[in-house]
Amino acid sequence: MAGAKLADVALEAGVHVGTVSRALNPATRSRVNAETAARIIEVAQRLGYEVNITGRALRTQRTQTVGALIPDLTNPLFPRIVRGVEDSLEKAGYTALITNTDNDAQRERRMIAALTSRQVDGFLIASARLDDQALKEITEEGVPVVVINRTSADARASAVIADDSQGIADVMAHLVALGHERIAHLAGPGDTSTGQARLKAFEAALDRYGLQHRSELVVRAEAYTIAAGTRCLRELLKRGNPFTAVVAGNDLLALGALDALKENRIPCPERVSVVGFNDIDFAERLSPALTTVRVPKYELGARGAELLLDMIYSGREISTVTLPVTLMIRDSTAPPPLPGTGLFGL
Amino acid sequence: MAGAKLADVALEAGVHVGTVSRALNPATRSRVNAETAARIIEVAQRLGYEVNITGRALRTQRTQTVGALIPDLTNPLFPRIVRGVEDSLEKAGYTALITNTDNDAQRERRMIAALTSRQVDGFLIASARLDDQALKEITEEGVPVVVINRTSADARASAVIADDSQGIADVMAHLVALGHERIAHLAGPGDTSTGQARLKAFEAALDRYGLQHRSELVVRAEAYTIAAGTRCLRELLKRGNPFTAVVAGNDLLALGALDALKENRIPCPERVSVVGFNDIDFAERLSPALTTVRVPKYELGARGAELLLDMIYSGREISTVTLPVTLMIRDSTAPPPLPGTGLFGL
Numbered sequence: 001m002a003g004a005k006l007a008d009v010a011l012e013a014g015v016h017v018g019t020v021s022r023a024l025n026p027a028t029r030s031r032v033n034a035e036t037a038a039r040i041i042e043v044a045q046r047l048g049y050e051v052n053i054t055g056r057a058l059r060t061q062r063t064q065t066v067g068a069l070i071p072d073l074t075n076p077l078f079p080r081i082v083r084g085v086e087d088s089l090e091k092a093g094y095t096a097l098i099t100n101t102d103n104d105a106q107r108e109r110r111m112i113a114a115l116t117s118r119q120v121d122g123f124l125i126a127s128a129r130l131d132d133q134a135l136k137e138i139t140e141e142g143v144p145v146v147v148i149n150r151t152s153a154d155a156r157a158s159a160v161i162a163d164d165s166q167g168i169a170d171v172m173a174h175l176v177a178l179g180h181e182r183i184a185h186l187a188g189p190g191d192t193s194t195g196q197a198r199l200k201a202f203e204a205a206l207d208r209y210g211l212q213h214r215s216e217l218v219v220r221a222e223a224y225t226i227a228a229g230t231r232c233l234r235e236l237l238k239r240g241n242p243f244t245a246v247v248a249g250n251d252l253l254a255l256g257a258l259d260a261l262k263e264n265r266i267p268c269p270e271r272v273s274v275v276g277f278n279d280i281d282f283a284e285r286l287s288p289a290l291t292t293v294r295v296p297k298y299e300l301g302a303r304g305a306e307l308l309l310d311m312i313y314s315g316r317e318i319s320t321v322t323l324p325v326t327l328m329i330r331d332s333t334a335p336p337p338l339p340g341t342g343l344f345g346l
Numbered sequence: 347m348a349g350a351k352l353a354d355v356a357l358e359a360g361v362h363v364g365t366v367s368r369a370l371n372p373a374t375r376s377r378v379n380a381e382t383a384a385r386i387i388e389v390a391q392r393l394g395y396e397v398n399i400t401g402r403a404l405r406t407q408r409t410q411t412v413g414a415l416i417p418d419l420t421n422p423l424f425p426r427i428v429r430g431v432e433d434s435l436e437k438a439g440y441t442a443l444i445t446n447t448d449n450d451a452q453r454e455r456r457m458i459a460a461l462t463s464r465q466v467d468g469f470l471i472a473s474a475r476l477d478d479q480a481l482k483e484i485t486e487e488g489v490p491v492v493v494i495n496r497t498s499a500d501a502r503a504s505a506v507i508a509d510d511s512q513g514i515a516d517v518m519a520h521l522v523a524l525g526h527e528r529i530a531h532l533a534g535p536g537d538t539s540t541g542q543a544r545l546k547a548f549e550a551a552l553d554r555y556g557l558q559h560r561s562e563l564v565v566r567a568e569a570y571t572i573a574a575g576t577r578c579l580r581e582l583l584k585r586g587n588p589f590t591a592v593v594a595g596n597d598l599l600a601l602g603a604l605d606a607l608k609e610n611r612i613p614c615p616e617r618v619s620v621v622g623f624n625d626i627d628f629a630e631r632l633s634p635a636l637t638t639v640r641v642p643k644y645e646l647g648a649r650g651a652e653l654l655l656d657m658i659y660s661g662r663e664i665s666t667v668t669l670p671v672t673l674m675i676r677d678s679t680a681p682p683p684l685p686g687t688g689l690f691g692l
Contacts, residue, residue, distance in 0.1 A: 065464070073425035074627065082419055086446055090453075095460045098444040100432055107436075114441045118411070118464070255631065281420065285601065287633030 067115035071127040076280040084301025144311035148304040164197035167293035170327040172205035180245040184217040188249030216241040229256020244336035251276035269334035289330035413461035417473040422626040430647025490657035494650040510543035513639035516673040518551035526591040530563040534595030562587040575602020590682035597622035615680035634677035
């Protein structure tokens with residue numbers, strides 16, 4: 001069974017090797033008598049003949065493979081996206097070759113080069129940097145690309161994003177309804193589309209509710225990590241400008257903020273409310289259970305893969321799909337402390 | 347720069363295309379004058395020539411790629427293992443092509459076939475099933491394989507495992523020292539090496555401490571998932587045989603057990619202590635913070651990749667490496683309730 005060769009299939013089917021090769025390749029199948037092709041396919045399946053994809057790639061320029069670049073698999077956001085990607089690809093007989101770019105531009109370039117030389121049919125890119133030279137180069141070469149959970153400055157890549165603006169608007173409405181007025185923002189990295197969009201939505205909400213813009217209450221994280229969240233919240237405390245709620249750029253930043261509050265014995269949510277973004281697995285099991293914006297992780301991946309397959313198969317035009325989000329209200333948000341009892345004597 | 351062809355390199359270096367090809371391939375480089383080869387490599391680098399790996403694979407049978415089969419990327423154990431794998435591979439110029447097998451034997455076979463036809467140089471397999479026909483086939487074909495976080499019934503695969511026996515022994519010593527005597531076990535799936543090893547260690551510890559073997563206090567999970575943990579703990583409660591502590595086969599089973607306790611208003615750790623295995627990210631941030639056995643996740647991956655590279659490059663013989671584990675005592679374990687106050691009126 002395993003290890004059957006083209007010649008074995010030809011012998012068994014009573015045809016020439018070249019006929020087998022043409023029959024098994026969808027691109028050339030029409031050049032073989034339909035009945036013969038059907039018999040060859042049946043024989044190949046029965047003998048367990050495994051098409052040598054590397055050989056086929058040289059002939060048809062299609063490998064049924066796409067490269068999926070993930071910035072940080074240890075962020076629980078991404079394994080769920082990958083699951084969606086894989087399920088969509090599998091229906092089309094495609095396989096994702098996943099690599100972890102570690103949010104590192106050099107590593108991302110190497111990985112794209114490695115996958116390009118393996119002739120993947122397209123790329124799904126979930127890494128976040130906007131100024132992305134490697135991405136620019138592959139779209140220039142005409143390789144289909146879909147970016148996931150980010151927009152692209154490049155008009156030749158499609159994108160699937162969550163509705164960042166709506167998410168932050170919902171968060172701000174929730175905090176204002178609780179009575180918060182001094183709301184801080186731990187902004188995501190400035191070179192990411194999510195970092196930019198969420199900050200912009202935060203500022204728009206301040207205007208909407210007539211709240212003062214206080215630049216001391218906005219700190220930019222250098223990365224979407226727990227450690228960066230801790231550093232940012234320490235910086236906020238050091239600045240000494242009172243706040244009763246923190247809107248974190250994502251859940252990992254929120255976790256870091258909670259760590260920094262704990263080390264300063266500032267109880268959440270009694271003194272300071274904290275909100276995240278993404279709703280990673282385990283967010284509801286944390287202490288306190290995290291109020292956050294649920295991003296449709298699986299759907300981001302599944303839709304991204306569908307868009308990419310459309311581009312590969314039918315040259316479908318570039319598009320951007322925005323998926324809706326949901327505010328998950330849990331235990332890390334509460335009304336601000338009474339005047340005079342709060343942080344900084346607020 | 348990008349897109350330079352073999353012919354461009356040949357023109358610039360003033361040599362034939364065949365000479366460029368031989369010089370750029372480590373396997374044939376010695377057939378080119380050393381000075382010429384050095385010049386060609388310099389030119390190729392300067393022009394940004396990208397070796398077509400698919401073409402090369404046909405010639406040298408080495409792709410600098412390994413397939414990494416992960417059973418469930420959404421289990422936070424595995425992204426950390428992948429990180430270790432990638433760091434070790436990268437030092438050797440190798441790339442991991444990661445696929446998610448979803449603990450599904452069919453899908454695993456398809457993925458192995460897909461990666462084999464792309465001529466990966468070897469496999470790292472972290473999927474858990476012991477009776478693994480696909481694994482058997484690839485080792486029979488002489489493809490180097492290292493299994494991670496599991497042993498293999500196949501003598502032709504190397505393995506890197508955590509010390510399951512020591513981990514459970516430490517857990518049992520901790521629980522017995524707290525005063526527990528009626529200890530239940532949510533065993534991992536019976537067709538996994540971790541499930542088998544941890545159950546065996548659990549039973550050995552009962553003997554060591556002179557505790558009675560109670561078959562009603564052992565429930566087998568059908569999968570390493572939160573949902574399975576919940577089902578198992580409900581089953582334990584239904585059986586009505588008193589227990590004051592639960593040793594879960596891994597952290598996800600422990601999380602499921604905590605859910606089932608909560609839905610039955612049984613406080614942890616006041617009435618029932620719960621222990622996990624692996625120490626996944628976020629285990630210490632849960633409510634209650636989970637007592638668990640820390641498995642050296644990154645090292646499992648890093649050592650596994652090193653073993654595989656050894657097998658690929660030097661045909662190093664098969665070996666099994668066992669890495670030490672550490673008991674992390676947190677808030678989900680405490681002394682059993684006082685007699686007469688506990689669950690089932692214990």
